Amino acid sequence: MDFTFTEEQEILRDSARRFIDKEWRAEDIKAFVDHRRSFTEEMWQKIVDLGWTAVLIPEADGGLGLTFVDLAVILEEMGRGPMPGPFISSVVLAGEAIRLAGHPHQKEAYLPKMAEGEIRGTVAWAEPGDLNGLTPVKLRVNRSDGFFVLNGTKIFVPDADAADVIVCLADTGNGTGLLLVDKDLPGVKIHPLDTMDRTTNLSEVIFGHVKLPEDRLMGKPGAADPLLKQILNRVNVAYSLDMIGGSQKVLDLGIEYAKTRVQFGQAIGSFQAIKHICAELLMGVECARSIAYYAAWAQDQDDQEASLAASAAKTFASETYREVTREVLQILGGIGFSWEHELHIYLKRAKCLGALFGDATYHRERVAQELAY
Amino acid sequence: MDFRYTEAEQAFKNQFESWLSARVPEGFGTPEYVPPATWDGIADEYRRFQGDLFRAGYAGINFPKRYGGAEGSVIENIIVSELTGPVYFHALGGCHVISLGLTAPTLLAWGSEAQKEAFLPKTLSGEIIWGQGFSEPNAGSDLANVGTRAVKEGNEYILNGQKIWSSFSHIAEWGIVVCRTDTTVAKHKGLSYFLVDLRLPGVDIRPIRNISGDPEFNELFFEDVRVPETMRVGEEGEGWKVALTTLGHERYLGEVAMASTFFKEYQELVALAKRMPLSGRTASKDPIVRQQLAQTYIELAVMRCNGYRNMSKLARGVMPGPEGSVGKLFWSQLHQRMTEVALDILGPYHQLTGDSRHSIDHGKWVYHFLRAKGNTIEQGTSEIQKNIIGERVLGLPKDSARIAKKQ
Numbered sequence: 001m002d003f004t005f006t007e008e009q010e011i012l013r014d015s016a017r018r019f020i021d022k023e024w025r026a027e028d029i030k031a032f033v034d035h036r037r038s039f040t041e042e043m044w045q046k047i048v049d050l051g052w053t054a055v056l057i058p059e060a061d062g063g064l065g066l067t068f069v070d071l072a073v074i075l076e077e078m079g080r081g082p083m084p085g086p087f088i089s090s091v092v093l094a095g096e097a098i099r100l101a102g103h104p105h106q107k108e109a110y111l112p113k114m115a116e117g118e119i120r121g122t123v124a125w126a127e128p129g130d131l132n133g134l135t136p137v138k139l140r141v142n143r144s145d146g147f148f149v150l151n152g153t154k155i156f157v158p159d160a161d162a163a164d165v166i167v168c169l170a171d172t173g174n175g176t177g178l179l180l181v182d183k184d185l186p187g188v189k190i191h192p193l194d195t196m197d198r199t200t201n202l203s204e205v206i207f208g209h210v211k212l213p214e215d216r217l218m219g220k221p222g223a224a225d226p227l228l229k230q231i232l233n234r235v236n237v238a239y240s241l242d243m244i245g246g247s248q249k250v251l252d253l254g255i256e257y258a259k260t261r262v263q264f265g266q267a268i269g270s271f272q273a274i275k276h277i278c279a280e281l282l283m284g285v286e287c288a289r290s291i292a293y294y295a296a297w298a299q300d301q302d303d304q305e306a307s308l309a310a311s312a313a314k315t316f317a318s319e320t321y322r323e324v325t326r327e328v329l330q331i332l333g334g335i336g337f338s339w340e341h342e343l344h345i346y347l348k349r350a351k352c353l354g355a356l357f358g359d360a361t362y363h364r365e366r367v368a369q370e371l372a373y
Numbered sequence: 374m375d376f377r378y379t380e381a382e383q384a385f386k387n388q389f390e391s392w393l394s395a396r397v398p399e400g401f402g403t404p405e406y407v408p409p410a411t412w413d414g415i416a417d418e419y420r421r422f423q424g425d426l427f428r429a430g431y432a433g434i435n436f437p438k439r440y441g442g443a444e445g446s447v448i449e450n451i452i453v454s455e456l457t458g459p460v461y462f463h464a465l466g467g468c469h470v471i472s473l474g475l476t477a478p479t480l481l482a483w484g485s486e487a488q489k490e491a492f493l494p495k496t497l498s499g500e501i502i503w504g505q506g507f508s509e510p511n512a513g514s515d516l517a518n519v520g521t522r523a524v525k526e527g528n529e530y531i532l533n534g535q536k537i538w539s540s541f542s543h544i545a546e547w548g549i550v551v552c553r554t555d556t557t558v559a560k561h562k563g564l565s566y567f568l569v570d571l572r573l574p575g576v577d578i579r580p581i582r583n584i585s586g587d588p589e590f591n592e593l594f595f596e597d598v599r600v601p602e603t604m605r606v607g608e609e610g611e612g613w614k615v616a617l618t619t620l621g622h623e624r625y626l627g628e629v630a631m632a633s634t635f636f637k638e639y640q641e642l643v644a645l646a647k648r649m650p651l652s653g654r655t656a657s658k659d660p661i662v663r664q665q666l667a668q669t670y671i672e673l674a675v676m677r678c679n680g681y682r683n684m685s686k687l688a689r690g691v692m693p694g695p696e697g698s699v700g701k702l703f704w705s706q707l708h709q710r711m712t713e714v715a716l717d718i719l720g721p722y723h724q725l726t727g728d729s730r731h732s733i734d735h736g737k738w739v740y741h742f743l744r745a746k747g748n749t750i751e752q753g754t755s756e757i758q759k760n761i762i763g764e765r766v767l768g769l770p771k772d773s774a775r776i777a778k779k780q
Contacts, residue, residue, distance in 0.1 A: 003374060003376070003684075006374075255769065258769060270770040272760070272772060275767075276756065282767060291671075297376060311671075312671040312674045316671060316672075316675055368663040368664075
């Protein structure tokens, strides 16, 4: 039993930290949010050059064939930024969906290019009409003249406008199926949604009579459930790690302020009312780390633990991020309530990532089902 | 990062599990089981169990063989702690806590050779049970304010004073006692640490009942108690250091044992929810109960991972960082939330004591609920934990009131 990161992983974390400190400074994220900028191809290329898009893709498919724990250290550092962009959507959602569910010719067509960062993807899962957005998948795909025909609407699709391929969950009439939809196909319409959190890019995607050759279906129809579970696990562990990086960053901001802000002749961090909040927050962040690191490891083990640990991590990390941003806002006082201070960027991201692919309530019920209450 | 056991570790686990199943108190693990009704009965069970453990080579896994330990690995220690935790806490009254969790490691770190030889094997074998004499009426969270005096006379110390919340002294032969040996220096510099035979003349032990009615701790009075100089641990004036030695290994191991104990309680709670009807279905099908049980599971999974994370650093010879300091704060709160969930599920039935008609699980949930209230107080209150985390881990400044008092 070993709960420590390897030396290589520590080096990876270090280089990720240095890269983000240099390339994605506080003023960059502020400008990004203030001017509603989009993630740039230039920044994407820098990430590709670091090899991060290749981490999870097997060597046989042109990737590095590393583990989810290797990716974990990168995700945590990106969350500190926070670094907006289609990284998790492409690498964890689409990349893992294709790696896990794709037929050999599909993997061959997409994975090497995804490893090289030449193409990006996402997964279209949630549909309008259900508040948690995840189940059941109603978007219908029909067969006609040797083609699949897709009709319907997906919502809360992350980074759809930056994607080249959308893995769409659809009802095949024989269970849920995963379809590879190239974004430039006629009938695919993407409407970006105006969201509170400006670091996350969410869209409505409308499929209007989109014709797909039959070889665009991944896996076997009706056999997608275990795959969907794995994809749901992985994206939630990824979001958890992002949220932990963000939580630590916000806590650091709060502590720095508590040490330097003087009222009544002393640093406010000397007051137990403030000190004890900071201690509680550190507890939350460290506890979230413990379960999220374990969940990252469990993803490569393919057992029930992968689902339990992923849902536990998402529940704990999302509630921690929410608590840290709320409480640090209180420590910061008026400045924390201002647009000028960066706190609001994290506070909004906490709400957004916390709700995507299942909020805490959803994941607690998922744990209950896994444990067969 | 890898959470699997090696083949050898798995074999050790299997072997220990099968050994243990034959040595736990009769009926332990069944719904009918109730622990002995008196503390004397509990102490007898503890001595028997610990003696068996010792003779089989499973006591003091991380202690040197020359003091009766097993010199096993950190992983073996985790395995034994997880499997014995529920037995110690649910059947043996937690009698091991001060003896094995506090006294033995303190002696190993600070004791003289003679003290180690005299006390370690007998402590590991359960022959000696230790009580704790730290807190006093005026020294709670402000522990350095201890006023019990130890005055040197020849090669003896004369002890006078009063201790309170003294765990296990009612069944213990010996106590670890912090006393003031010097009143002229800063308060935490004038303390010394003693091993006191609680059967000596002048020692008076008066039980205090806890919130559940259980006399689990005591007042301890010393009136001219003569303690040989050889029973001082560490130098005179080093008592604060000895008492607060970061007993990393045992502290983290204790958390691992506690996690497996709480997991056992959680499993019993789930079984209860699956059995008890609520509004026309079982409680386990009620959406709110499901949320509460799942949240409990999640927090327990976190607690277990905290423990593994700390232990695995220690196994590599690294002291845990900030992650090591938050464990107690977290589990004490967790146990209170969890036991409150249990009582919520039981509704008015939680009122029924073990002796009442219609009582559920012999009233044990009430006991767990009440006992858990002590968790945020014992071993340093949550407020003290937060001061430690805030000041020593996060580097926040001390508050002016506490600085002024020290000067």
